[in-house]
Amino acid sequence: MADSSQALIQVNIVAADHPVWHGTAKSVTIPASEGGMGILADHEPVLTVIKGGTVSVVDPAGERHAFEVTDGFISFDSNRLTVAVERGRDVVRTTSEPAGDEA
Numbered sequence: 001m002a003d004s005s006q007a008l009i010q011v012n013i014v015a016a017d018h019p020v021w022h023g024t025a026k027s028v029t030i031p032a033s034e035g036g037m038g039i040l041a042d043h044e045p046v047l048t049v050i051k052g053g054t055v056s057v058v059d060p061a062g063e064r065h066a067f068e069v070t071d072g073f074i075s076f077d078s079n080r081l082t083v084a085v086e087r088g089r090d091v092v093r094t095t096s097e098p099a100g101d102e103a
Contacts, residue, residue: 007041009076011057013067013083020067020088021057028081029056030074045077054091055083066091 011028013020028039031053039046050072057065072085 007079008060009039009041010080011083012081013055013057013069013088014085015069015088016086020069020083020085021065021090023057023059025057025059025081026062027058029054030083031055031069032074039076039081041079043076047073047075049073050083050085055088 008024008026009028010022011025012022026040030037030039031051033049033051037048050069052070053068055067055069057067059065067088068091069083069085069088072083074084075082
């Protein structure tokens with residue numbers, strides 16, 4: 001049986017004319033119509049409209065992926081997230097590192 005502290009989200013981001021990104025994630029932040037929304041593994045099921053903005057995905061290695069998207073919707077259930085948008089593109093990839101030098 002899998003340890004729930006290690007649970008991951010299967011993510012599929014798709015635009016109307018092409019797949020944008022798919023893979024596993026520790027967390028995802030979306031621009032929900034009522035404001036930013038974070039999704040972690042084992043989140044309750046949700047179906048919601050999103051507005052144009054940035055979808056941020058943190059993969060299991062801690063790498064952050066950012067995608068500019070237009071209006072669309074997300075569906076999350078059983079640790080599977082689908083982000084369906086009219087247009088989307090990959091904009092940033094950075095590695096998350098502990099903040100050791102900040103004062």
